[in-house]
Amino acid sequence: MTNIYPPKRILMGPGPSDVHPRVLQAMAMPTIGHLDPVFQRMMDQSKDYLRALFKTENSLTFPISAPGSAGMEACFVNLLEAGDTAIVVRHGVFGDRMRENVIRCGANVIVVDAVWGTAPDMALVEDALKANPHASVLAFVHAETSTGVEADAGALCGLAQKYNCLSIVDMVTSLGGIPVDVDGWGADAVYSGSQKCLSCPPGLSPVSFSEKALNRIRSRKTPVQSWFLDLSLVMNYWDGEGGRSYHHTAPVNAMYGLNEALAMHMEEGTDNVHARHRLMHTALVAGLEAMGLSMLVDASCRLPQLNVVTVPEGVDEGAVRAHLLAHYGLEIGAGLGPLAGKVWRIGLMGEAARASNITVCLSALGEALNLQQHSADTGAALSAAQAVLAG
Numbered sequence: 001m002t003n004i005y006p007p008k009r010i011l012m013g014p015g016p017s018d019v020h021p022r023v024l025q026a027m028a029m030p031t032i033g034h035l036d037p038v039f040q041r042m043m044d045q046s047k048d049y050l051r052a053l054f055k056t057e058n059s060l061t062f063p064i065s066a067p068g069s070a071g072m073e074a075c076f077v078n079l080l081e082a083g084d085t086a087i088v089v090r091h092g093v094f095g096d097r098m099r100e101n102v103i104r105c106g107a108n109v110i111v112v113d114a115v116w117g118t119a120p121d122m123a124l125v126e127d128a129l130k131a132n133p134h135a136s137v138l139a140f141v142h143a144e145t146s147t148g149v150e151a152d153a154g155a156l157c158g159l160a161q162k163y164n165c166l167s168i169v170d171m172v173t174s175l176g177g178i179p180v181d182v183d184g185w186g187a188d189a190v191y192s193g194s195q196k197c198l199s200c201p202p203g204l205s206p207v208s209f210s211e212k213a214l215n216r217i218r219s220r221k222t223p224v225q226s227w228f229l230d231l232s233l234v235m236n237y238w239d240g241e242g243g244r245s246y247h248h249t250a251p252v253n254a255m256y257g258l259n260e261a262l263a264m265h266m267e268e269g270t271d272n273v274h275a276r277h278r279l280m281h282t283a284l285v286a287g288l289e290a291m292g293l294s295m296l297v298d299a300s301c302r303l304p305q306l307n308v309v310t311v312p313e314g315v316d317e318g319a320v321r322a323h324l325l326a327h328y329g330l331e332i333g334a335g336l337g338p339l340a341g342k343v344w345r346i347g348l349m350g351e352a353a354r355a356s357n358i359t360v361c362l363s364a365l366g367e368a369l370n371l372q373q374h375s376a377d378t379g380a381a382l383s384a385a386q387a388v389l390a391g
């Protein structure tokens, strides 16, 4: 039998992102019991780190033992009951998944659409809130990984409060890449993922719930339909007063990795991490534009960590991605839904947001385009990017 081993890649897609060796080393430490006092101390430390990253004092802040999609589902199944109404802002793939979650809770969904690649329109959201006074939840994606657009999370959470709704905010791609402010915005239920800007392997979903959200859960008339994601049960493990009790076996080594990634974030400093993402994004965009490529999203709402580039007329986008992977071990993402075949998604998430990656990406992309008889000036692209990086 020959076993299969992963090759070395540069991960500049929509996630997972590059993982620092320190995080991988932490995950190779000895497995201990998930109720071991040392592990419990680490759980407390991770919770403190997450509170600092989310900018919240919320007591119920912890990583769910499953990927970002489970964090999303936890928010919906706990805050909604059959017959409730939720308003979902949909500006990409993940907003549509929110809509599906509402329906599966047996609740009514009102969708407010934005054209993919543009930011949600606050006036349309406010109209929907006015027209549906019984709605109890407003849900939206802060950083839409499918389109590269940032929604105005502060304004949307403000609207939710004004119309007496709890807010559910997807921070999977925003946390660790751009500023988030859970308490400042008054966000009620938020979830993220380990493998995007936190630069950890996939499989964990940090979440945080406000006191208002917990009161909603306490006053439910029906039990949460998901046993695993029922927060009233999970809480006894993550937030147990006077001792934690068994709920499920936490993925101990995965938690080592998350704790190390969070520690590295704290060492670098949140503001510095955000500034690094912003600088790498500016350099990448300068290079792409110097090469004659154009960005899908207007500069006013572009995400630095997820860059959506329009595929030029006549270029086979799949062949370009295949060339980058085969010759440079470089992964970039394809378009999703209505953007499939029309764009590339270049991630600059966490550890991937480094100057060396910008250089490799621009030169490999230039080469792949030239191979398809599409002229792209790689030299001009590298000079433009370097001018930004040199400050």
Ligand SMILES: *Cc1c(COP(=O)(O)O)cnc(C)c1O
Residues within 6 Å of the ligand: 015, 067, 068, 069, 070, 072, 094, 141, 143, 144, 145, 146, 170, 172, 173, 193, 202, 203
């Ligand atoms: C990746 C992603 C998710 C889903 O996370 P998984 O870890 O893949 O389950 C949800 N929302 C957004 C915005 C994402 O980018």
